[in-house]
Amino acid sequence: MNVTRGFTGRPRVLDTGLPPGQYDAGDDWPVLSAEVTPELSPADWTFRVDGLVDQPRTWDWDEAHALPASAYEGDIHCVTSWSKFGVRFAGVSLDAFLNVVRPHGSATHAVAYSHTGYTTNLPLADLTGGRAWIAWEYDGKPLPAEHGGPARLLVPHLYFWKSAKWVAGLTLLDHDEPGFWEQNGYHARGNPWEEQRYSGD
Amino acid sequence: MTETFAPVTRFAVPGRIEVSNRAAAEWQTATLTEVRRETPHASTFRFAVPAWQGHLPGQHLMLRLTAEDGYTAQRHYSIASPPEDSGHIELTLDHVEGGEVSGWFHKVARAGDAVEVRGPLSGFFAWPGDRPALLIGAGSGVVPLMSMVRHHRARGLSVPLRLLVSARSPDELIYARELGAETTRVFTRSAPQGVPVGRMAAAHVAPLLAAPPEGGWEAYVCGSNAFAEHASRLLVEAGQPVDRIRIERFG
Numbered sequence: 001m002n003v004t005r006g007f008t009g010r011p012r013v014l015d016t017g018l019p020p021g022q023y024d025a026g027d028d029w030p031v032l033s034a035e036v037t038p039e040l041s042p043a044d045w046t047f048r049v050d051g052l053v054d055q056p057r058t059w060d061w062d063e064a065h066a067l068p069a070s071a072y073e074g075d076i077h078c079v080t081s082w083s084k085f086g087v088r089f090a091g092v093s094l095d096a097f098l099n100v101v102r103p104h105g106s107a108t109h110a111v112a113y114s115h116t117g118y119t120t121n122l123p124l125a126d127l128t129g130g131r132a133w134i135a136w137e138y139d140g141k142p143l144p145a146e147h148g149g150p151a152r153l154l155v156p157h158l159y160f161w162k163s164a165k166w167v168a169g170l171t172l173l174d175h176d177e178p179g180f181w182e183q184n185g186y187h188a189r190g191n192p193w194e195e196q197r198y199s200g201d
Numbered sequence: 202m203t204e205t206f207a208p209v210t211r212f213a214v215p216g217r218i219e220v221s222n223r224a225a226a227e228w229q230t231a232t233l234t235e236v237r238r239e240t241p242h243a244s245t246f247r248f249a250v251p252a253w254q255g256h257l258p259g260q261h262l263m264l265r266l267t268a269e270d271g272y273t274a275q276r277h278y279s280i281a282s283p284p285e286d287s288g289h290i291e292l293t294l295d296h297v298e299g300g301e302v303s304g305w306f307h308k309v310a311r312a313g314d315a316v317e318v319r320g321p322l323s324g325f326f327a328w329p330g331d332r333p334a335l336l337i338g339a340g341s342g343v344v345p346l347m348s349m350v351r352h353h354r355a356r357g358l359s360v361p362l363r364l365l366v367s368a369r370s371p372d373e374l375i376y377a378r379e380l381g382a383e384t385t386r387v388f389t390r391s392a393p394q395g396v397p398v399g400r401m402a403a404a405h406v407a408p409l410l411a412a413p414p415e416g417g418w419e420a421y422v423c424g425s426n427a428f429a430e431h432a433s434r435l436l437v438e439a440g441q442p443v444d445r446i447r448i449e450r451f452g
Binding site: 002003006007009012023031032035036037080118146180181185186197198199200 | 227266267270273274277305309310316326426433436437446447
């Protein structure tokens with residue numbers, strides 16, 4: 001342990017619910033994207049699931065909203081080391097979309113991509129079983145554009161760069177294929193509890 | 202077989218920059234050698250990092266402080282120094298009110314103190330000096346851009362480079378003494394006699410895009426999210442292609 005002279009840090013609370021190396025951002029919700037925020041209206045938004053599936057399918061805004069509603073209330077964690085407690089998102093569970101397209105048994109991974117061309121890779125197991133959503137509401141209001149509105153992927157148990165803003169689709173694959181930040185040195189999976197920040201962690 | 206996967210990317214992709222993953226995975230000791238005040242709220246912290254592999258201008262690092270009970274705090278910071286400053290790195294940090302890491306730096310740190318760093322990280326915002334660069338920053342958003350300006354000077358590069366920088370007042374303009382003919386200064390609260398006060402506007406950006414260098418600009422925007430949104434919109438409205446704009450935001 002390399003103790004920093006004179007550093008005490010914030011007052012500690014036992015069992016903060018924070019993954020290692022994270023701090024509580026409180027009311028702040030920093031915006032982290034490397035792109036110009038796109039002007040994407042709900043009427044222009046679509047979501048497609050293809051690749052290793054029986055029935056590739058594209059949903060528009062109304063079709064996606066016709067699926068059973070599903071909400072997430074819990075925490076989110078950004079690799080830049082802030083976490084945010086008790087956030088509320090509403091949308092549709094990704095399971096509802098996958099049930100329609102019927103993934104092949106050989107599908108092990110997915111690449112999520114956005115309407116801007118941003119990509120991020122995920123094991124399929126991290127997207128199923130009620131652990132991932134397409135979210136279009138934050139705190140009871142439409143998701144702001146700078147946070148990925150009209151709709152973003154939400155995978156709250158992984159670092160937040162996996163929750164692709166302005167999500168446009170998923171392609172199911174039988175292998176892992178690094179996305180945008182993963183090609184830039186970030187970890188392939190990004191589990192905050194195992195502190196999987198960078199490739200090699 | 203899986204079908205070919207090729208989304209159309211409409212923003213700047215790195216491609217041409219190799220990132221060392223090995224360097225990013227290892228913590229190294231950085232020894233503070235010098236503290237220089239830049240403005241009433243910002244100082245530059247110079248470190249000796251003997252095994253530093255080097256970086257590209259625009260890259261950042263992760264810094265970690267450890268308390269006696271094992272508690273750690275880590276933050277991302279842009280690197281201010283150019284790669285030519287071998288074995289050393291410099292960070293310029295704002296004193297954030299109540300900030301546990303910036304508070305330690307501004308109130309406690311002195312030469313000889315050791316911290317830990319890992320990096321460099323992320324090639325997305327990096328500029329290797331190969332394309333004309335239009336740099337736009339506000340406040341401490343000028344830090345990674347200064348690494349680019351310093352690199353440009355240290356190497357005597359002839360590729361065009363321009364810096365647009367916004368600060369609240371001349372007192373709060375970081376690196377004021379170092380900025381030269383490549384820089385356009387914008388002051389939002391108070392300015393020297395005869396210099397207009399106001400937000401960065403189309404009038405600052407349009408002339409640079411009306412006469413772009415051959416091949417066009419690679420634009421790098423760094424600052425608060427509000428500034429990044431504003432500046433990137435100005436760029437798009439002035440005709441800069443979306444896929445030639447790289448943005449680094451901080452909260």
